[in-house]
Amino acid sequence: xxxxxxxxxxxxxxxxxxxxxxxxxxxxxxxxxxQAADLAGWAGQAGLDAVWASSLSRARITAEAxxxxxxxxxxxxxxxxxxxxGEGEGLTSAEMLARFPEARAAFESDPAAHPLxxxxxxxxxxxxxxxxxxxxxxxxxxxxxxxxxHTTAIRLALCRLIGVPxxxxxxxxxxxxxxxxxxxxxxEREKAAMLRYNSPIGAVR
Numbered sequence: 001x002x003x004x005x006x007x008x009x010x011x012x013x014x015x016x017x018x019x020x021x022x023x024x025x026x027x028x029x030x031x032x033x034x035q036a037a038d039l040a041g042w043a044g045q046a047g048l049d050a051v052w053a054s055s056l057s058r059a060r061i062t063a064e065a066x067x068x069x070x071x072x073x074x075x076x077x078x079x080x081x082x083x084x085x086g087e088g089e090g091l092t093s094a095e096m097l098a099r100f101p102e103a104r105a106a107f108e109s110d111p112a113a114h115p116l117x118x119x120x121x122x123x124x125x126x127x128x129x130x131x132x133x134x135x136x137x138x139x140x141x142x143x144x145x146x147x148x149x150h151t152t153a154i155r156l157a158l159c160r161l162i163g164v165p166x167x168x169x170x171x172x173x174x175x176x177x178x179x180x181x182x183x184x185x186x187x188e189r190e191k192a193a194m195l196r197y198n199s200p201i202g203a204v205r
Contacts (some may be wrong), residue, residue: 023084082152
């Protein structure tokens with residue numbers, strides 16, 4: 001049994017404009033760096049046994065100070081990266097509706113069955129992300145691990161781990177704030193228990 005604290009990286013330039021970043025490597029804003037500093041302050045007192053991050057720079061940079069404050073090395077896993085949004089990368093929802101209205105409408109109806117044009121299959125993304133989480137749990141049995149990753153990948157994984165259809169991720173988990181804490185208790189290859197969702201840093205120890 002391992003507790004995994006899942007965190008969305010700090011705010012980026014594109015997220016400040018409500019643009020889909022996906023697998024594009026986008027820089028943090030000054031606010032994003034402040035959020036990462038707040039996360040580091042929490043991490044220094046959270047009893048963490050390890051800190052892992054997506055290989056995308058916005059997640060790695062968010063996690064660096066947290067790992068230093070926790071006194072553990074930062075480790076990365078490319079399976080923790082965000083969903084690839086294909087032609088939607090760099091666009092807002094309104095811009096997608098203008099460029100490919102039918103595909104965007106289908107995505108909004110069922111985002112798991114209808115990924116954005118050229119985008120990654122959400123079922124495959126959920127599978128790789130959940131496999132990474134199970135491996136982290138096995139590597140740190142009985143521990144508490146911080147995992148800095150991305151909003152859509154985390155929400156897809158939550159659906160898979162609590163046993164609800166992936167197409168419900170936008171409805172069940174409508175938002176995931178930057179550097180808010182979502183904590184799961186996982187057992188090997190089993191469903192997970194959700195201990196908290198989207199909790200502000202100051203509310204959790």
